[in-house]
Amino acid sequence: MTEASTIAVSAETGAAPGGDVQQDKPRSLASDAWRQLKKNPIFWVSVILIALFVLMAVVPQLFTSTDPNEAILQQARERPSLDGPWFGRDIQGYDIYARTIHGARASILVGVFATLSTLIIGTALGIIAGFYGGWIDAIVSRLTDIFFAIPLLLGGILFMSVMPNDQNTPYLVVVGKVVVVLAIFGWPGIARLMRSSVLQVKPNDYVQAARALGASPWRIIRSHVLPNAMAPVIVVSTINLGVYIAVEATLSFLGIGLTPPAVSWGVAISDALVGIRTTPHMLLFPSLFLSLAVLAFIMLGDAIRDAFDPKSR
Amino acid sequence: MAEPILTATDLVKHYPIKGGVLRRTVGHVKAVDGVSFELLKGETLGIVGESGCGKSTLGRLLMRLEEPTSGSVVFDGIDMYSQRGRAMRKLRRDIQIVFQDPYTSLNPRKTVGDIIGEPFDIHPDVVPKNGRRKAVQDLLDMVGLNPEHINRYPHQFSGGQRQRIGIARGIALNPKVLICDEPVSALDVSVQAQVVNLMEKLQDELGLSYIFIAHDLSVVRHISDRVGVMYLGKMAELGEEDEIYGRPTHPYTQALLSAVPVPDPTLRDKKEQIVLKGDVPSPANPPSGCRFHTRCWKAQDKCKTDVPLLELRPDGVGEHPSACHFASPREVIETVDVSDQEVVFKAEVRDQASFEQPQRVGEGTQES
Numbered sequence: 001m002t003e004a005s006t007i008a009v010s011a012e013t014g015a016a017p018g019g020d021v022q023q024d025k026p027r028s029l030a031s032d033a034w035r036q037l038k039k040n041p042i043f044w045v046s047v048i049l050i051a052l053f054v055l056m057a058v059v060p061q062l063f064t065s066t067d068p069n070e071a072i073l074q075q076a077r078e079r080p081s082l083d084g085p086w087f088g089r090d091i092q093g094y095d096i097y098a099r100t101i102h103g104a105r106a107s108i109l110v111g112v113f114a115t116l117s118t119l120i121i122g123t124a125l126g127i128i129a130g131f132y133g134g135w136i137d138a139i140v141s142r143l144t145d146i147f148f149a150i151p152l153l154l155g156g157i158l159f160m161s162v163m164p165n166d167q168n169t170p171y172l173v174v175v176g177k178v179v180v181v182l183a184i185f186g187w188p189g190i191a192r193l194m195r196s197s198v199l200q201v202k203p204n205d206y207v208q209a210a211r212a213l214g215a216s217p218w219r220i221i222r223s224h225v226l227p228n229a230m231a232p233v234i235v236v237s238t239i240n241l242g243v244y245i246a247v248e249a250t251l252s253f254l255g256i257g258l259t260p261p262a263v264s265w266g267v268a269i270s271d272a273l274v275g276i277r278t279t280p281h282m283l284l285f286p287s288l289f290l291s292l293a294v295l296a297f298i299m300l301g302d303a304i305r306d307a308f309d310p311k312s313r
Numbered sequence: 314m315a316e317p318i319l320t321a322t323d324l325v326k327h328y329p330i331k332g333g334v335l336r337r338t339v340g341h342v343k344a345v346d347g348v349s350f351e352l353l354k355g356e357t358l359g360i361v362g363e364s365g366c367g368k369s370t371l372g373r374l375l376m377r378l379e380e381p382t383s384g385s386v387v388f389d390g391i392d393m394y395s396q397r398g399r400a401m402r403k404l405r406r407d408i409q410i411v412f413q414d415p416y417t418s419l420n421p422r423k424t425v426g427d428i429i430g431e432p433f434d435i436h437p438d439v440v441p442k443n444g445r446r447k448a449v450q451d452l453l454d455m456v457g458l459n460p461e462h463i464n465r466y467p468h469q470f471s472g473g474q475r476q477r478i479g480i481a482r483g484i485a486l487n488p489k490v491l492i493c494d495e496p497v498s499a500l501d502v503s504v505q506a507q508v509v510n511l512m513e514k515l516q517d518e519l520g521l522s523y524i525f526i527a528h529d530l531s532v533v534r535h536i537s538d539r540v541g542v543m544y545l546g547k548m549a550e551l552g553e554e555d556e557i558y559g560r561p562t563h564p565y566t567q568a569l570l571s572a573v574p575v576p577d578p579t580l581r582d583k584k585e586q587i588v589l590k591g592d593v594p595s596p597a598n599p600p601s602g603c604r605f606h607t608r609c610w611k612a613q614d615k616c617k618t619d620v621p622l623l624e625l626r627p628d629g630v631g632e633h634p635s636a637c638h639f640a641s642p643r644e645v646i647e648t649v650d651v652s653d654q655e656v657v658f659k660a661e662v663r664d665q666a667s668f669e670q671p672q673r674v675g676e677g678t679q680e681s
Contacts, residue, residue, distance in 0.1 A: 030422075205418035206428075209482065212376050212410050214402035215435050223431075227422045 126194025242297030359537030415475035473504035552633030
């Protein structure tokens, strides 16, 4: 018996997968996904676009030295030209190029913070509901249903009319209110996704094994459930970032999101409407930037989803 | 005789069935319904039975991954189900589990070092922090894996190697009892042998007691000292390995054994396969009296009303526990030639006058 087992043992040790020599570096799902992403041109296009927009948001002075709030009324509605202001001037005589560059900050801020807050709230509630189940799950799930039932725009209009902005409201408070609206109405989607993902991970034997070892619930969540349940939520959040930027523009367009003097693409689109037939360039440039930013985040989300989905390989 | 390390008494686990709009409990799935046994120090107790008979639930109850409906498990003198918090965690060090599917029992995002080292993170007093890497490598070596593979991920290993990792995690805390829930049924036959041999080697080295749950009768016979046969949440028969395989007295055990293929073509024609009628009844609504009476060729009115107890009943040579009112031995063609002790025993049994004739048995059975 002992002899047979030693032979068997050595046989299998010798037959370890052929990768011994070529690769000693561990390959995790994340590193596999990264290798996949590196080869995807869509990923690189979206990353470059996003990097550009983030740069615009952080240091707009790199792109333009013109003050976006400098209004030259006598040149209002000037057409785009290569030697004048590149994108022309709007109805107030603002330089559209400068305003579009400076408008990126509001969009990126709203997108990033709305995504982060929905991610934190949604993930926490989704994990609690999925992991503990029972009446906690019932309460959280009904709560998400309630929030799902309220249309985002209606909720946004209500929220903003209860807490209106005026000329003296600080910039960050104006942005913060939009983030709060998006977080309140955006978390249920993430929470549902996280809950279903946790329900999928929880019955796995490695979770049971950790329980059998005496691991605390917090430890099981932190080191087993969360890492294995995060992938879908990260993908959806990336896509949502683009969606939130679009929703911010929508709210601003309706006059309930960011309000002047805050500079944003949504505000610019709203202002451009008066001259849509005579001076369409006022509408074109902010819309173009908005679409590109939304597209970049959605493409990035798609690329990440493909990379993390082993079935697509 | 060695003393028992784990004693289960009348273990019961009923899962509620919720129905209707109000999610009221409309019934219970009686997964485990009154199972008692003892596990002795250093022995291997095999638990066999077909799918859905409650084997795995029994294993989870013994691990306290599920709370029982009633019954008790005494481990090393401690009542397991009354332990809370720190005491329960301490108890968990002594009783560990190896799972069936090596593809889901290892966290795909952790390295082998993290997986096998996790027991030491949870119980930091077992191994000092700076000795953990060494301890993990020793474990890898012990289960026959290359200690240099400590930084690899589970998907870089084959099924058999993964099961070794699972075993290494199970023995990391130096437990006294290892519950093996079908540890080899997801592996192919050649790898099964390696893993079973590894488990026997570890038992010799570490003095482990095993509860070996499986549906493969020959694997269980190979590794077990004693075997329990389960049917519909109850223990049908319990005895030494040669008592169960050589002279089973419960009709269900006899039917199970008759279904094992015979590797010897000269004996194949002599073997009479008992084909049971019907399907396994639903554990939500088990038959009255003896659970097996709906499919048993010996069943009489008594079986429908009286629950047969698992008590010592004569088996032709001695006696061993069997839960059948009409327990009696029946010739079973030896299916696996494990050792010569069976051959001696068979010759003895053939001389027994009380031996039941196969023809009589054949009346209630169908030929395959």
